[in-house]
Amino acid sequence: MEHKVITIARETGSGGYHVAQKLSKLLVIPCYDRELLRRASDVSGIHERLFGLADERSGWKEMITSAKKVYNGEILPADSDDYISTSNLFSFQAKIIKDLAKEESCIILGRCGNYLLKDQPDVVRVFIHAPLEVRYKNVASYSEGKSESEILREIRKEDKRRSAYYHYYTGEEWRDVSGYDLCLDSSKLGEDGCAEKICRLLELF
Numbered sequence: 001m002e003h004k005v006i007t008i009a010r011e012t013g014s015g016g017y018h019v020a021q022k023l024s025k026l027l028v029i030p031c032y033d034r035e036l037l038r039r040a041s042d043v044s045g046i047h048e049r050l051f052g053l054a055d056e057r058s059g060w061k062e063m064i065t066s067a068k069k070v071y072n073g074e075i076l077p078a079d080s081d082d083y084i085s086t087s088n089l090f091s092f093q094a095k096i097i098k099d100l101a102k103e104e105s106c107i108i109l110g111r112c113g114n115y116l117l118k119d120q121p122d123v124v125r126v127f128i129h130a131p132l133e134v135r136y137k138n139v140a141s142y143s144e145g146k147s148e149s150e151i152l153r154e155i156r157k158e159d160k161r162r163s164a165y166y167h168y169y170t171g172e173e174w175r176d177v178s179g180y181d182l183c184l185d186s187s188k189l190g191e192d193g194c195a196e197k198i199c200r201l202l203e204l205f
Contacts, residue, residue, distance in 0.1 A: 007113030012158035013135030016128035031107040134187040
């Protein structure tokens with residue numbers, strides 16, 4: 001396969017993570033998720049725990065209420081007072097994503113990958129979604145002991161975190177279809193079907 005990069009954003013419980021893993025096996029290319037944090041830590045010298053605290057799953061309440069820090073590509077020097085700020089941590093992570101996309105065919109899961117690589121010609125940007133009732137069933141299957149209201153609250157909370165994280169660093173809306181080349185409903189296609197559709201699109205590039 002020629003050099004191709006796929007970014008996958010996904011609603012909570014839509015199966016996007018599993019689609020990425022299936023696609024990784026079909027194409028025999030790596031899928032990068034939390035490993036991006038380790039790589040960013042290695043490059044910056046900043047402890048991986050701090051990257052985890054500033055990741056898309058954390059700090060969303062602060063992001064909702066504060067002025068957005070739209071990514072501009074700048075990485076601050078080590079002697080800067082803001083070297084370990086969330087915006088600088090994101091910049092290091094963005095550098096890792098861009099470097100990987102240039103060096104190898106791969107899959108980038110979440111972390112504004114579609115925005116960061118939007119100007120790269122060999123990138124396919126995918127959004128996986130599904131109706132709330134389907135996502136509820138998926139999350140309930142691995143949330144033993146939680147009530148229906150707790151699971152629905154968890155889904156909405158996770159989606160809000162991802163949306164806030166995306167808007168904070170990009171100034172754009174996470175669910176805006178114009179930011180993606182392909183939007184797939186996993187409830188209709190299934191995880192295998194989504195992976196196959198992405199493969200077919202890659203053949204056109």
